[in-house]
Amino acid sequence: MPSVSPRRSVAATRETRQRILERGLAIASAEGLEGLTLGRLAADMAMSKAGVLGHFGTKESLQLAVVDAAAEVFSREVPGRVRQAPTGLPHIEAVCEAWVSYLERNVLPGGCFFTAATAEFDGRSGPVRDALAGMNALWRRDLRIHIRRAVSAGHLAPDTDVDQLIYEIVGIMLALNHFLQLEHDDQAPARARRALKRTLAGAVRS
Amino acid sequence: MPSVSPRRSVAATRETRQRILERGLAIASAEGLEGLTLGRLAADMAMSKAGVLGHFGTKESLQLAVVDAAAEVFSREVPGRVRQAPTGLPHIEAVCEAWVSYLERNVLPGGCFFTAATAEFDGRSGPVRDALAGMNALWRRDLRIHIRRAVSAGHLAPDTDVDQLIYEIVGIMLALNHFLQLEHDDQAPARARRALKRTLAGAVRS
DNA sequence: CCTACCGATCGGTAGG
DNA sequence: CCTACCGATCGGTAGG
Numbered sequence: 001m002p003s004v005s006p007r008r009s010v011a012a013t014r015e016t017r018q019r020i021l022e023r024g025l026a027i028a029s030a031e032g033l034e035g036l037t038l039g040r041l042a043a044d045m046a047m048s049k050a051g052v053l054g055h056f057g058t059k060e061s062l063q064l065a066v067v068d069a070a071a072e073v074f075s076r077e078v079p080g081r082v083r084q085a086p087t088g089l090p091h092i093e094a095v096c097e098a099w100v101s102y103l104e105r106n107v108l109p110g111g112c113f114f115t116a117a118t119a120e121f122d123g124r125s126g127p128v129r130d131a132l133a134g135m136n137a138l139w140r141r142d143l144r145i146h147i148r149r150a151v152s153a154g155h156l157a158p159d160t161d162v163d164q165l166i167y168e169i170v171g172i173m174l175a176l177n178h179f180l181q182l183e184h185d186d187q188a189p190a191r192a193r194r195a196l197k198r199t200l201a202g203a204v205r206s
Numbered sequence: 207m208p209s210v211s212p213r214r215s216v217a218a219t220r221e222t223r224q225r226i227l228e229r230g231l232a233i234a235s236a237e238g239l240e241g242l243t244l245g246r247l248a249a250d251m252a253m254s255k256a257g258v259l260g261h262f263g264t265k266e267s268l269q270l271a272v273v274d275a276a277a278e279v280f281s282r283e284v285p286g287r288v289r290q291a292p293t294g295l296p297h298i299e300a301v302c303e304a305w306v307s308y309l310e311r312n313v314l315p316g317g318c319f320f321t322a323a324t325a326e327f328d329g330r331s332g333p334v335r336d337a338l339a340g341m342n343a344l345w346r347r348d349l350r351i352h353i354r355r356a357v358s359a360g361h362l363a364p365d366t367d368v369d370q371l372i373y374e375i376v377g378i379m380l381a382l383n384h385f386l387q388l389e390h391d392d393q394a395p396a397r398a399r400r401a402l403k404r405t406l407a408g409a410v411r412s
Numbered sequence: 413c414c415t416a417c418c419g420a421t422c423g424g425t426a427g428g
Numbered sequence: 429c430c431t432a433c434c435g436a437t438c439g440g441t442a443g444g
Contacts, residue, residue, distance in 0.1 A: 039423090
């Protein structure tokens with residue numbers, strides 16, 4: 001007979017942890033990953049600071065967990081929505097459209113978490129910065145694979161500068177987040193789509 | 207006979223204030239405008255917190271003064287360097303080149319102050335956010351004027367979508383700052399120049 | 413420009 | 429998961 005019946009079941013604990021992370025991600029997207037304080041998060045959750053901290057140990061662990069939670073949301077909302085798209089250029093177009101749509105729908109109150117957190121931490125050092133850089137690198141790697149496939153399939157020109165194309169796509173997305181968050185410019189998604197169309201058209205095999 | 211001989215001359219006080227702002231701008235570009243704390247700034251300046259605060263009154267006033275100082279540096283380094291460029295497309299090209307060069311030379315340790323501060327404050331409200339939004343709007347207005355002149359001069363196509371062009375240029379610059387700060391990618395300036403060339407070429411009168 | 417404070421909040425710990 | 433703390437730091441003030 002196992003010594004069970006803890007105060008809270010493992011499942012309930014895990015659920016609380018997930019709720020904390022969802023709230024933390026929303027706060028961090030709008031107010032920054034450093035602005036996400038234990039006191040603020042605890043107040044939002046109607047918990048004590050110690051209760052929140054108990055799930056993570058340190059603030060840095062909380063920040064790393066929020067980065068992971070952000071990656072999960074992004075994966076679900078962008079690559080996760082286009083798995084059915086045909087390989088090559090159609091897949092790239094679908095990924096870009098899902099990305100624009102993700103920002104357009106304001107899934108997180110502060111826009112793209114990674115854009116905000118990266119700008120916040122790019123001048124620092126440590127595990128959080130490294131985790132953010134790693135996520136950015138992973139995402140670029142994903143893009144790179146799909147662009148290469150589009151070249152192999154003959155959709156894009158054989159001399160396509162893959163890193164140049166990634167650079168330009170990232171710029172279009174950074175601008176979209178910028179104009180949405182700072183100017184609340186509802187024409188920004190249309191501009192992003194136009195810019196993406198023009199940029200991809202310039203790389204199409206002629 | 208005026209009651210003069212204060213402890214410090216007006217000129218010396220102004221100079222100290224300027225030194226504080228220069229240091230504050232460097233800190234803020236790397237660690238954020240909120241991460242610029244009075245204690246940190248005072249320690250860097252080998253002054254007391256009260257000594258620093260005396261020049262500004264409140265932290266918010268310090269932040270607003272840093273925003274103004276950033277605008278002065280940017281004006282000097284970008285538009286200030288291309289006043290001799292001929293009106294129209296050559297002026298736009300010169301401005302973009304000065305902008306890339308400004309980021310390439312790492313004038314501020316954390317890259318573009320406005321990019322970092324805008325990302326930090328775009329989800330908030332208040333005078334600092336408003337000042338940053340105003341500076342962004344001023345700069346876009348400047349770009350818009352030069353693009354319109356290039357259209358009038360017949361350098362750019364008459365049906366040029368001015369705001370679309372601004373959007374794409376801003377995206378290229380945001381990406382430049384992103385890849386420089388996060389990846390220390392020394393190929394990023396070349397990519398920015400290539401993207402600018404392609405984008406402007408697409409708008410040239412055919 | 414300084415010293416000497418203030419209340420509030422920070423991340424974190426002890427103990428239950 | 430809580431209460432009750434801790435030392436450090438925050439922005440800011442008083443008084444000189």
